Each structure stands twice: as C-alpha cells, then as structure tokens.
Amino acid sequence: MQDKIIEALRRNANDDAVSLAREWVAAEPQQAQAHRWLALALQQDNQLEQAQASLDQALALAPEEAALHLQHAGLLLALRQLEAADQALDRSTALNPNEFSAYLMQAHLALGREDIDEADRLIRLAERVDPDSPELGAVQGMVALRRGELDRALGVLSAAVERLPRDPRLLYALGFAYLGKDMPAFAEQAFRRVLELVPDNQALRGLLVQLALRQGHVDNAAEVMREVLASKGGDTPGLRRLAGELELASGQPLQALEHLRPLLSQLPGDRGTLQMLLVAWQRLGREEEASAALDAALEAHPQLHDLWLARLAIPAVGSPEAVAVVERWLSAMPDHVPALEARMRLHDMNEESDAAEAIARRIAALEPGRVSAEQRIVEALLLRDAPAAAAHVQALVDSAPEAARPSLRSWLGTVQDRGGNPAGAVATWLQLHAEQAATRLPLPPQAKAPVEWPALGGVADDNAMRPLFVWGAPGSGVERVVTVMAAGSRVLRADRFGATPPTDGFQNYLTLQRLATDALTPEQLVQQWREQLPARGIADGNVIDWLLWWDNALLWALRPQLPEGRLVVAVRDPRDMFIEWLALGAPAPLALTSSMDAAQWLARSVEQVAELHEGDLYPHLILRTDEAVNDPAAMGALLEQAFGVRFPQVRSLGPGTVEAGHWRRYAQVLAAEFLYLTPVAVRLGYPEA
Template structure:
C-alpha cells in the first residue's frame, strides 16, 4: 500500500510521490502511516508547514508510535528553510558548495524517505563545511538508531545536546533514542522540557503521557493529558484511545470503555487499541458487544488484518464462530496471507484436517516459502508415514536457498527423524541447525567457581519494603511454561530481558561474573542499579518476579549481603531431557550450541552451581521439577503456587510450547551416550535416576 510512495521518494519522483500520498491519505484519513508518508512527500516538495501538520495528525491517531515522533523530529529539522524544495537545495549547493544548511536539509529529506546511505553522504558533505556543527549529530544519530545501534546514537546526540541545550530538535531526537534504549525517565525529562517550552505541541504532550504511563504512573499520565482532553480542537480519536488505555491500566473500566470505543469509531485500528478493547470486553464479560462493535467497523469498509484478528479473538478456537469469521475474512481479503493462516488454523482446531491441508496448499501457492503451511504439510506426512516425511524434507533441503531456510528445514528433518526412530540422524540434523544458528546466538557464558568464599547472608527485616523473586531455568528446562502461568495470572513478571530492549543492569551481561570475581564491579552498586531501574521497567516497587537469562553462583556475592529477602526459583528437568529439548526446540535464552559435547559439558558445569546452591542453602531458593507435568497447565500452576508459599494461580487454557513427553530422552541413550555420561553425575545429585 505504501510501497509506491516510498519507491517514488527513493528515485526522486517527488511529484508522483506527493500525488500518490495525497490520494492514499484522502482514501484513508485515519491511517497514521499514510499521513506519515504524506508528510515525507510534502517535506521533500518544500511544503514544510503542511508536512508538519500531516505528521501531527498521524501522531494524534497513534500517539505511542515512536517512529512517528522520530519522523516529526526529521520534519522539524528539515524545515529550517521551509521555502526550499529539493530542486532549490540542489541549485544552492551547486552554486555554493559551502552552504551548510542546504546540505543538512537535503540529508534530512533523505532520512525522511528512508535513504540512509544518501543521508550519510550529504551529512559528510555538510561536515566538510562545518565539521564541529552540533546539527550534524541529528542525521548521524538517527541513522545509527535505524541501523540498530541505539548506544552509538545516544552518545552522539547526548554530546550534541550538551553543547546546545536549547536546540529542541536535537533534544527531541535524544528523547527518541532514550525511548529506544528503554531509559524512560530520561526520555520523559527530554520530552517534558520540549512540552514546557511549546505547550501547544500536542504530539509531544501525548508522548510525555505515554512515557509516564509506561513507568507505571497512569494517573499522572492522565493529568498530563487533561489539557488535551479538555480542548475539542485537540481531542482526536488517538488521544481518546491513549486516555482509555490509561484508565484500563488503572482498572477503571467504566471510564475506559467510552474512550476506547470512541477511538475505534473514530478510525483508530492499531494493535494497542484493539488489544485494550479485547481486554475491556473480556473483563466486562461483554464479548457479544465486542463482536457487534468490530462487525460494524468491518461493515464500514475500513477492513484491516489487525481488525479481523481482533474479531477472531472473540471466538473460541476451532468453534463454528471462528470458522465463520475466517471464511468472511478470506472472502473480504482474497490472497491475504494472514487470512489464509487464520483459516488454516481454525480448520485444524476444528478437526477438519483435509480442509486445513487444502488451505496450506493455497498458502504455499501464494508464498512458496511459508513456514507454517509447509510445516503443516510435513506434520501431516509425519503422522502418516515418518520415513516418507524424512525423504520429503530432505528433498526440500536439497533446494533450500540460504542458511535461514536450511536451519528451519533441519529442525523439521530432526523432528521427522525422531518420529521415524532415526535417533542418530535427528541428533545430526539438530546439531547442523545449531551450527547455522551460531551467528545469531549468544555464546555460552563462562562460569565462575560453584563454591567461593561467600559474604555473610544479611539479616532480613520482616518490615522489608519488597520481596523480589528471581525466575530462571537452564536451556530445555521449560521455564517458559512457568512464565506462561505467571503471565496468565497477571503476576508482576518482568520478561523484558528476553526482548529487544533488555534492561541495562548488572544482572543482564555475562561479564558481570568476571567483574564480581575480579573485584572491578561493586556488588552493592550492582543491586542499587537493579533497584533503580525497576520503575523504568514498568514496576514502581521491588516486589517483582524478574525472569533472568542466566544464573551463576557468583551473583551471590551481591545477593547475599544486599538482597537477602530475595528468592530464586529454578525450573528443572532431568538434565539429559533438558539437553535433548535444547537441541530439538531451542531455548528462550538463545544460547549457542557449538557442539552437542560442548553443550553437555557446559550444562553439567552450570548445574553444579544449582546443586551446590541447593545442597548448601546458600540463598533462599527452590527447584521446581516439572518432569511429567510439562504439558499439564493445571499441575504447573499448582507446583508454582506451592513454591511461592501456597499461592493459588489460575491455570491457563494450555501449558504452551512444544516438547517431548517425559522420559523421551531415553530413546537417545545410544545416540547421545557420551553427552549423557557427562550429565549423569550431576543428574543423580539433583535427585534423578542414573539411567
């Protein structure tokens, strides 16, 4: 939908891009992305004021979309000379190559249309004219951010703002980078500074409210929004949606409902709004009202895949209602991949395997490399004839392009070989897949000694302000199943360590172990940093469940003296089962498997830490053994609640995740004889049988 506009911008066909963008925005006036690219086309055409108005309309529709705020910063900087169009800029630099502003504005235009290489080239030309000018930092920082180097962008923009603290455009860009890094408090400070100086900047006010809310201060965020809510000219559907989400987070359903519903009627259809509405209707027990509201939107012609997905979410999986909705969706959007995916899933859950296979064939025809459809075809063949499935996947593997595709097929091949009882072949396939994934995986962390000279365990006051819990599980332990129970129960679980913006505290990097052992990292400061970052992670206090990526007993150098009231929960299965699960299914931590033997040796050494921790009671800790209950959500909820002092957690509809049945690892006794021999001693120490 937006590609023609982007292509026109990239090839310099500004008039064509503007015409296409204006037509799309007229057709879809409530589409924030359409307005974003209209703004980019207007800016490149020299219509700076119109560009700013368009991007402000987009932000009003989707106030929490950081990309829109980034685009607005580009418009502001790129419109320093609003009467200059690109042609005039070309002429200006042609007549006088030393015109710094012309180069900078051209670079901004290139950045706005997504041409990062051109933006950097023009910024380098500007740097030749004025190499110390702070405005150079904008393009340099934004390019780094879009390339995924938020840390580099932060250093460049922070230095520039320090030199010119009154430059609001640079300050805005710095706030966006803080946001990308997860430094919410710093982002809030930057945006508040701009809002204080330009009270009429609705977009910045909305951003302040959003950032405040993400820090768990919903009522304060609503206070920030009040001036906009009370101004009819500034009260858009996007503002209503944001206010409704804030009331919902605070549990005020009656206040949230009219705001969220008005946002939907006003044309907002982003995932955050739809997710909030689904939560509202579920908590109010008004699923039928939700069906009617979404059906009305769909009937109005404002159809989108997100809207259809929300409508489908109101029907039980595999029900007649789900089948009806997916049939309507496919009819409304023929050839839409997500519609076909939903139809295939609904048919499969309804037990209509042959119909689901037919949809899988159509999906493969539309998208030949579609993993889900190909997987269904392979799984159906595995169920009927595992040996034939092995041959079929091998044939796909022979003509697979690229390592990513090969890695996926090797995973399927291993599963087919497992079902065909080709145990050695399965191990070989999974091992080859692991080697292909080495570049995208985390290296196995170096471990400290399991036994050390420990500082004294500090005494715990009964009046302690918070009682944190750390959740961790080795690769293959099924710890993600326990996390699923906690999420379903709305427990204060922090799982951001596994996301794109993990917290930058001492419990995240593997190097913490080396720093504590060498004495270059202060244990008290480490825990202070952990506590200080909790509000920016969405938790105002310290009574949280923090899901860790790794564990090493060296952390006790900090936890014993500085957080004695904490508690560690370790998800556990038979170590040999964990090795097979890790090989076959991977792990949330994305740790690399350089070889099966190396993985087994590392796991044995790591589990030595767990054994010592539990045997010597070095810290309040409990192992939650889930062998045999991996796929039983009810029992998982029960053992987790028991480990947390007798709490009662509601069981989710399903345990979630893939995996083998308990004891399946014994099928690999011969194929993995060496690695199992490495793991058996520590398995026995942890209470498992020798064989």
C-alpha cells in the first residue's frame, strides 16, 4: 500500500493518495505507518489540519519512532502556525511571501515521500527568493539529514537556531541532527527546549523517554514517563506501551504487565506490545494467564496473524498444545500461508513426513515459489528421487524472474551435489559464475617471491601497537573466523568489504606493481594505512584488519616498516576450498571465469601461505578451519586455542558449507583442476587421496 501511495503522490494524484491511505487506515487502524502516510497525503492535498490530526494519531501509536517526529517537524514548518517564528522572519516587502511559502511547502512534501533531489531543487528556488531565511535553513538542514550529511545539517540548523532560539520547529530539526550524530544528550537538550515552548507535545515526551534509556538514565526515563501518563491526554496506547518497555528494562515485569495488559484490547495485533507481554508473563511464570488472555483476544480478533504467533509462543515447541493452537489458527484462517507453514513444521517435528509434504504442496499451490514450501518438497524428493528434485528446482529457475535466478541456480547446484550428480553441480555453478563475472572483481595479481627479503625490523619494548591482519583465500572459511572474532572484539574492521572501504594500498590491486616500480615506497604504504586508522575508529593503531586480498610481496613493506604486526591466515584442504568457492562464492566478489584458471590461481595463493609458514617470513598464525566451518562452538574453541582467550558463543557462522573431505566426490569431475591443488594440499599436510 505504501508504494501505491508514493506512486500517486509522485504523479500529483492527491485524491488517489488520500483514498488509498484512508483504505489502509480502515484496514489497520492501529498501524502507525498507515496514519503517517494519510497525514502526508492530506498534507499534499493542502488539508493541513487534518494532516496534523492524522500525524498526531500516528505519534500516539508509536511515540518512539523518530521518523514520525521528523515528519511532524516538517508539518509544523509547512503549517507556519507558530507565531514566534513568523514574527522573527525579516523579509523584504518586495518579495512574494506566498511564493516562498509554496516552495517550502512543496519541499516538505517531497521530503515526506523521500524525494530528496526534488526537495533540494525546491530549496534552491526558495533560496533565490529569500536566501537568508532561517526557515529555509531548517529545510536545508532536513535535506542534509536525509542525505546523511550530518555535519552540514548540524551547522545549518545550529546557525538557524541562533537567529531563532525560540522556534520549536528549528529546535525539533536540530534535535534530529544530534540524533543522527549519535549525540543523545544534545538531542535531549534540544527536545526539552521544544517542550518548554510547546508543553502539550506528549509524543515528544515519549521520545525523551527513549533518549534517557539510550543514555542509561532509567530513573530519569521513569520520572518522565510518570509525568506523561499523569498529564491530560498523555495516557495514549503508544506511551503506555513505552511505559511497559521501561518497566521491563527496570526489572519490574508486574508493573509492565499492568501497563501492557489493557493494550490487548486497544492494540490487539501490535507485535511490539505482544512481545513485551510475553516477556512479562514468562518472567512472572504466568503461562496460564497468558494463554487465557490471548485466547480471549483471539475470540474477538481471530484474523490477526501476530496474535496467533504470540499464542503459539506459549506452549512447548512441537507439543500437542502447540499442534492444537495451530489447528485453531487454521480453522480461523484456512488459507493463511504462515499458519500452514507452522503446521508443516510441526508435522516434521513429530516425524509426520508425508503430512508435512502434503502441506508444503498446498502452500505451493496457494503461493507458487514460496521458499519454505519448495524447499520442503525438494527435501522429500531428494529422499526418493534425486533427479526429480533437481528437475523441480530447474523448473523453478526457468519460471523465476531474472533477479531471482542466481540464488535459485546456486540452490540447484546444491541439490545436484546432494543428489550424487557432481558433474551437474559443477556445470551449474560454473554457469552461475559466468553470468556474474562481468560484475565481479578480477582475480588479484600475484607476484613472484624475491631472491632475498628485506630484514625484519625490530620492535621497541614500549611499542604497545600490535595490529593484526586477517586473510583467507576463497573457500577458506575466513568469514566464519571473522564472525567469531567480531563477537569478541570491538577493533575488528570488515569495512574493506563494505560500501566505504579505506583507500590505502591494501585495498588497491595496483599496489604490487607500484611497489615493484618504486612508484610506492614501503614507508608510504604503511604510513597511508596508519593515517586512515583514525577515520576507521582506531585511535591507537591496535586493529584487527580483515584484508580483501593478500600477497607475500606485501612483506616487502611490512617486514621493515611494520614488524609489530601479525598475520592470521585461514586455510583448509585446498580442494575443499575450491569446491566451496564454486558452490558458495567468496567474501570478496571475485570473478571465476574458468575452473582451470581459478584452480591455478588458488593453488598459487595457498603456495604463498606455505612459503610464509615454512620460511617464517612474518609473525603469523595458520588457522586450519576444516573441522570448524559449520560449528560455532568448534570455531570458538579453535580461536580460543590459538589466542588463549575465550570468545563469545555465536548462534550461526552463516550458510552451511561443504564438510571436510567433500572434495573426494569430485575427484573425477575435477581431476584436471586437482592436479594443481593436490601438491600444495600435501605440502600443507593434507592426504593426497
């Protein structure tokens, strides 16, 4: 519905947008987002007072949502209803104030529908009319906020507030700029100044409660909440929900229950309320009360999905009571796919395989391509007819839209692998890699080892800097190592794989060539890396830096210039690494255009690891991940043994990968590729066959 409203707003079909939004509100009257979009549609239709009423309703339902408050600030600016701001505006009488206001109004509407470029265009038009208007600064600040230009937003809004220190609209926007900069104390100060000017803004008090909680000021939050609930009009469903959250955070489940229980009739399908109610009941040991209360709510509202999920959370998983709840759910909503999925899982838990498959086929008939159903159907086929399972997935690939085909083709390869068809799996995986090659990185260049390495520098006794580099070739499981390391360290940086990586030599494929030609000196390489650490949140140089690529030629710089560093390399049997690379890709999006080229490149990469280890070329640690890639506990134990410290338990290391020794199933299909990988596998201590 949201997308339809946005589309109507963009084509200026205001009546359609309002009608769609009213339909949404009628269907989900307790959904804050429905009221929010009705407010925006009404605002665009110039029904400002009705827009204000709708937004007030949204804030009553979700007073903790910052986006609603930001829209409220924009609406106040559009309304131009606060006398203090109007009196402060000092415009030349030669200008047309109506034209200026129209530009601002349209800019706010564009912001509301997330059309940032259009808002910016309108601001530039308004700037021609009155470039010095503080009101204009507020809108400029909001545009900067939406673009993530937080420093600019703070500067613009702070300057505007200096000129209009009692304008609640500007203070509102300034508070959100501080929030964006993760400066909750300053944001709280700005919002408190708003409340001094507009004391009846109860929703803003709810946001102040959230800010106090973020800063660990539970007592302050509780005090504000008591004031809110006791004030006229302050006892709204959204604020009462916040009160329940606050009591739970304070370890007071009974008081939380007192706040939350009445909301079952006011917000019966609100997921956040239901989750907190379940927590309160569980802490108090009142499962029977919980069941009775939710059953009563379901009598009145049998079509609410989240209410059924809450009821299903009470009995033991897979128990007869859970089955009874799901059967009731299906009676109330016989074609509701999530209810059918719950019944399918319960059939599997109770080893009723045929019934589970039957439900899966029913789901697939209702919603063709539904992942849960198709996976269950394929699992059943794999047990009795592996070629049929592969054919079923192939049919899904053929009928899927283009964007969905890569993941489905990857699944097809996995099904062929599990079904004993290694040749089919390899062909499927290689086809997928070929299709993606144009959007992937080329394989990193590899240099030959020099005749002699530069001497390893000394480390001063008072040097507390001990940076750690982490790397693993494709298929090594290095990303699983990093998952556990990240759980135990705040200095691990994986930004080299993100949208804004550092721009040092470790990120640049041309670094080896530049080092070889003296276009980049070893001193410059290390100095560039050091200079970028503060921007990456590292003040003292102690970082765990997950590298995009590695080549021993980097030691030409690291040995003399960073002797205090260490390198951790993840490895497993190179033949298993190759299979995983084919099947699952790699953390670095590397192009794999030929199985032979990839095998030769991988063999050279692992040979460099062997040379590093055998020659002790740099302080390093080899982590053999063969037995731990699919086991979080085993990976934690491996790292604990390596570093001598305990790592937190993580729930998952990611999608399952090939088990150790899986490569043997491909000994014939990939015999030519394994001719390159087997010698280096033996060199690392793995069996030849």
